[in-house]
Amino acid sequence: MLAGMDIRGSSGQGGSGPGAITPDGSPVELYVDAGAHGDDEVIAAAIPTYAEILELGCGTGRITRPLTARGHQVVAVDESPDMLAHVTTAGTVCSSIEDLRLDRRFDVVLMMSFLINAPDDAVRRRLLATCTHDVRADGVVVLQRHDRASFAEPRVLEREDHRLEIADVEHLPGDVDAATMTHTVAGRTWSQRVVVQNFTDEQLEALLAEAGLGKVDYLTPDHTWLTAQLL
Ligand SMILES: C[S@@+](CC[C@H](N)C(=O)[O-])C[C@H]1O[C@@H](n2cnc3c(N)ncnc32)[C@H](O)[C@@H]1O
Structure with missing residues (x-):
């Protein structure tokens, strides 16, 4: 696929x-x-x-x-x-x-x-x-x-001092979703691109x-x- x-x-x-x-x-x-x-x-x-x-x-x-x-x-x-x-x-x-x-x-x-x-x-x-x-x-x-549901659309989630931004969401053929997850904790920021097959x-x-x-x-x-x- x-x-x-x-x-x-x-x-x-x-x-x-x-x-x-x-x-x-x-x-x-x-x-x-x-x-x-x-x-x-x-x-x-x-x-x-x-x-x-x-x-x-x-x-x-x-x-x-x-x-x-x-x-x-x-x-x-x-x-x-x-x-x-x-x-x-x-x-x-x-x-x-x-x-x-x-x-x-x-x-x-x-x-x-x-x-x-x-x-x-x-x-x-x-x-x-x-x-x-x-x-x-x-x-x-x-x-x-x-x-x-978590990659349905771009959004921001916040819990205590942890901010998670879900951005660059793509809905690809074959029920595959992609998104960039950017975590910010205590002023430090990490990004990870994730691609998932939904079922x-x-x-x-x-x-x-x-x-x-x-x-x-x-x-x-x-x-x-x-x-x-x-x-
Ligand atoms: C997002 S982290 C989550 C770690 C842990 N399960 C947790 O919930 O805190 C995913 C971990 O899986 C490991 N991982 C991903 N794919 C793997 C694979 N095919 N074989 C071994 N480790 C893998 C990564 O190195 C990473 O440490």
Whole structure:
């Protein structure tokens, strides 16, 4: 669908701003002090107590920390050593998710931050193949998907001292959206270009089924958080 377009396979297309920037454009220093904002609560409510978790795309450990504080043992994976340097409460693996093949399985595989909305079909399949490879037969995959409403139009969101501007919104063929997200916190500004493949619930469930996942359970009213299990 994206043949001929200069778009990378992953959702993050690159970024700029102070400090280290990951290959997908995520600003490390933006995430160092970022709070969990309830994401850990959504996850914890959907998984067994003390479940062993493989967290894919963990960043600086924003969610790793509260999950380990709840008694979960977490193995945290990211392709960015700059991000992983901040993860202190879990074992870490520096790897692309697509190439990750561990010799153990987990009760829970967690892949949040809209990685499932990668605009490239092949990349999405490889991300999901890692999820299914690394989850126990009776385990659960926890996913966070992009909310199409958030890129519907340019806008500004403000929370405490954090300003997020969503600009340069493009609605591309094939239900793909692009936008530039500019965060300003305490006078420092980072921008990241993001391209996402939107899905209806039916499309997402078909994608999961193709990867061998089903029994989908939506965790939030907006259907952005969900669990799936091996079929
Ligand atoms: C936007 S940050 C979010 C980090 C964390 N999930 C959070 O919510 O705080 C996305 C992270 O995913 C990582 N990432 C993106 N694509 C990846 C891939 N294909 N393999 C490994 N890491 C990836 C980036 O390096 C970055 O640290």
